[in-house]
Amino acid sequence: MLTHFSGVLTAAQIKQHIGHTFDLPTGISSLSIHFTYSPGHVAGGINMLTLTVLDPNGFRGAGHRHAPDINGRATHHVDIGVATATPGYIPGPLPAGTWTIQIDTHSVLSDAPVTYTIDITGNNDSAMNGAGVPAHALMPKPIASAKQRSGWYRGDLHAHTTHSDATWDVAAFAAFMRARGLDFATLSDHNTVSGLAEWDQLTSPDFLTIGAVELTTFYGHCLALGTRQWVDWRVQPGGRRMSDIAAEVAASGALFAIAHPTAVGDPICTGCNWVYPDMQPGSSRGVEIWNSFWESESNNDDAVQRWYAWLNQGCRMVATSGTDAHGPFTEEAELGFDVVYAERLTEDAILQAIRQGHLYISAGPALELTGVGASGATAMMGDSLPRETAQLTATWENCAGDDRLVVIGNGRTVVEVAAAGVKGSLKWSFDVGQARWCTVELRDCRNHLRAITNPMFIGW
Numbered sequence: 001m002l003t004h005f006s007g008v009l010t011a012a013q014i015k016q017h018i019g020h021t022f023d024l025p026t027g028i029s030s031l032s033i034h035f036t037y038s039p040g041h042v043a044g045g046i047n048m049l050t051l052t053v054l055d056p057n058g059f060r061g062a063g064h065r066h067a068p069d070i071n072g073r074a075t076h077h078v079d080i081g082v083a084t085a086t087p088g089y090i091p092g093p094l095p096a097g098t099w100t101i102q103i104d105t106h107s108v109l110s111d112a113p114v115t116y117t118i119d120i121t122g123n124n125d126s127a128m129n130g131a132g133v134p135a136h137a138l139m140p141k142p143i144a145s146a147k148q149r150s151g152w153y154r155g156d157l158h159a160h161t162t163h164s165d166a167t168w169d170v171a172a173f174a175a176f177m178r179a180r181g182l183d184f185a186t187l188s189d190h191n192t193v194s195g196l197a198e199w200d201q202l203t204s205p206d207f208l209t210i211g212a213v214e215l216t217t218f219y220g221h222c223l224a225l226g227t228r229q230w231v232d233w234r235v236q237p238g239g240r241r242m243s244d245i246a247a248e249v250a251a252s253g254a255l256f257a258i259a260h261p262t263a264v265g266d267p268i269c270t271g272c273n274w275v276y277p278d279m280q281p282g283s284s285r286g287v288e289i290w291n292s293f294w295e296s297e298s299n300n301d302d303a304v305q306r307w308y309a310w311l312n313q314g315c316r317m318v319a320t321s322g323t324d325a326h327g328p329f330t331e332e333a334e335l336g337f338d339v340v341y342a343e344r345l346t347e348d349a350i351l352q353a354i355r356q357g358h359l360y361i362s363a364g365p366a367l368e369l370t371g372v373g374a375s376g377a378t379a380m381m382g383d384s385l386p387r388e389t390a391q392l393t394a395t396w397e398n399c400a401g402d403d404r405l406v407v408i409g410n411g412r413t414v415v416e417v418a419a420a421g422v423k424g425s426l427k428w429s430f431d432v433g434q435a436r437w438c439t440v441e442l443r444d445c446r447n448h449l450r451a452i453t454n455p456m457f458i459g460w
Contacts, residue, residue, distance in 0.1 A: 002031075005101070005118040009037075009049075011110040015218035015271075017052075017234055018103040020118060024055075026096040028122040030081035033101060035118050040067060040074030042111035045267040049116070050104045051076055052191065053089060056097035059230035061089025064104075064190035064216055065165035081123075087163040088192045106218065107270040147183075147206065147345035154339045155184035155350070158214070158223060158259065158288065158322020163195035166326035170195050174202040174209070176328055182337070183345055188212035188223055188322075196228050210347050214259060215245065220274035221263075222246075223288070223322075226351045227254040235276075242276040246283050255351050257286030257320055262302035269297060281310050281317060286354065290321035290336035290361050294448045298324075304449070308411040311437055311455060318354055318382070319454055321361040336361040336449070341380070357382020362442075362451035366397040369440050369453040371430075379456055381439075387459025389432055394440045394453075395425045402445040409435030436460050 003022045024031075037049055046066065053060040060080060065088070067074035078086045085091040101118055108114055147153075160166040161173050168176070170187070177185040187199045187209065196211045203209040212225045215233040220242070224231050231249060235242055249256040258281060261274035274280075281287060289307050291298035307319055321336035329335065339360050342353040353359065358380060360367050371392040372378050373385040394405060399419045405426060407415040414435070415428055419442055430438065437455040444450055 002120045002122045004120070007116055009103075009105060009108050009114040009116065011108050014105050014108040016105050018105065020101045020103070021098050022101075022120060024094060024096050024099050024122070027124045028094050028096070029125045030079065030123040031094060032121045032123075033076075033078040033080075033118065034120075035067075035076040035078070035101075035103075035116065036070075036073040037067070037114050037116035038073045039112060039114065040069055042109050044109045044111055046107060047074070047109055047114050048107040048270055049074070049114070050106060050191075051078065052102040052104055053078065053080070054100040054102065056095050056099070059090070059232075060099075061085065061194055062104075062191040063088040063164075064192070085194070087161070087169075088189070088194055090194050107267060109267060150341070150343045152339055152341055153183040153208075153345055153350065154337050155182050155186070155208070155210075156323050156325070157186045157210075157212075157225060157257075157320050157338050157354075158188050158291070159185065159325040160189050160214075161187060161195050163192055164190035164214075168327050170198045171202065173325075174199070174207070178207045182207070184208035184210055184350055186210040186212045186225060186322075188214040188225075190214050190216040191230075191233055193228055193230050200228075206345075208345050208347065208350065210350065212254075216271065217242070218271045220261070220276055220279075221259040221272060222274075222284070223255075223257045223259050223286075224249045224252075225255040225257060225286075225354075226347060227252060241278050243278040243282050246279060250283070250285070255286060255355060256284055257288055257318075258284050259288045259322070260291035260298040260303065260324070261287060261306055262299040263291070264297040264299065272297075281315050284317065286318045286320050288322050289319045289452070290449065292322075292324045293334040294336070294363070295334070300449070301447075304452070305411075308408070312411055316457070316460070318357045318359070319361065319452065320354065320359070334363060334448070336363050336451075339366075357454040360451060360453040363449075365399050365403070365442055365451045366395075367440060367442055367451040367453055368395050369393070369438070369456055370395075371456050381454040381456055384457040384460055387432060390430045390458060391427060392430055392438060392456065393425060393427045395423075396442060396451075397423050399424070399442060399450070400444060403442050403450055404444075406441040406443060407438065408441060409438045414438070430458060432459075434458075
């Protein structure tokens with residue numbers, strides 16, 4: 001054994017990063033980290049402690065998942081070797097020097113103190129030492145040729161695998177999404193990018209893999225779409241803020257989007273609701289307004305209304321969706337997918353189209369919003385028209401018999417009509433000053449959202 005740590009945590013240490021450092025000698029080819037704590041379950045819910053591992057050069061992995069009970073103790077076991085590693089962690093040579101095992105205390109409930117142990121052992125198999133790919137090598141974007149034409153592409157911007165807390169591995173996730181007829185999908189595991197190297201091997205001319213990570217912080221979750229590098233999600237009181245993290249994500253070329261902002265929070269889903277005072281919405285370019293099934297603990301209707309409020313505050317934000325899938329699903333009628341108008345099926349083109357707001361979200365129907373200004377200027381959802389009288393047009397297809405189309409201007413209903421039938425369209429005039437933005441919803445008889453466009457902006 002290389003080293004042993006033990007300690008006691010109370011509710012006073014909730015939402016902290018508790019580091020344990022040790023020196024790794026030269027010649028170690030693999031590490032085993034055995035972390036246990038008790039109690040895992042208490043009357044008020046779950047004590048959720050996760051691990052982040054840092055080597056002398058930086059991130060080596062994270063295991064954001066509930067710990068199984070083994071012999072009465074919640075247990076995380078991690079192996080990191082030259083060629084393989086526990087999902088969530090990155091294989092590669094193990095550099096000598098100071099390593100950190102960090103306990104991230106997402107939830108420590110007040111029922112009873114939590115005792116923990118960390119046992120670290122190493123193997124010095126000289127035959128393996130020095131082999132493998134460097135753990136911190138830059139992962140390139142997939143190079144397989146994709147569809148090189150402009151058009152509508154349907155995909156998912158938020159999902160997980162066994163590299164965090166899902167039940168399926170990367171290959172099964174890709175096969176499932178491809179079988180659902182998606183053009184693209186995004187792997188956004190919690191606080192780790194360890195699955196993206198395998199994920200990018202599965203891209204093909206008709207199925208695009210997009211890299212991402214979900215920053216699963218103590219006070220809200222967000223997506224860095226288009227990244228393949230770990231993003232340090234640790235917000236430090238009096239120091240690093242969430243707005244600093246958002247700026248770093250944007251500077252890297254990735255797209256920052258707030259995830260499920262109105263989800264149920266502690267203690268049911270620790271840290272799931274968005275409460276950062278400096279990011280309401282701050283510089284966030286995107287917000288996920290449809291997460292998982294429509295009637296989920298994400299409270300999606302509340303997320304739509306929060307987005308409308310942010311638009312009215314002058315925040316020109318793009319609405320996105322994500323299945324947040326953790327395994328196979330069947331109730332697709334209640335899941336919203338992103339339908340993006342892009343110049344081609346590549347990661348850069350899809351993300352650029354999302355930044356422009358050239359997308360709608362749908363559980364099945366097709367829905368478009370276009371406009372023509374009095375001067376002849378034209379626009380689609382996400383674009384701006386001059387501050388002049390404009391004629392807007394909504395078109396739809398494949399609606400159910402009881403669906404209705406609702407035109408929203410500045411957050412209020414402007415027009416509402418039945419939308420039954422295979423195809424339909426509605427034209428209406430917007431007068432100067434009537435609204436700064438307009439979007440279109442399709443809702444069913446239960447008032448569940450079936451589809452929604454991004455806004456068209458008028459004189460903005």
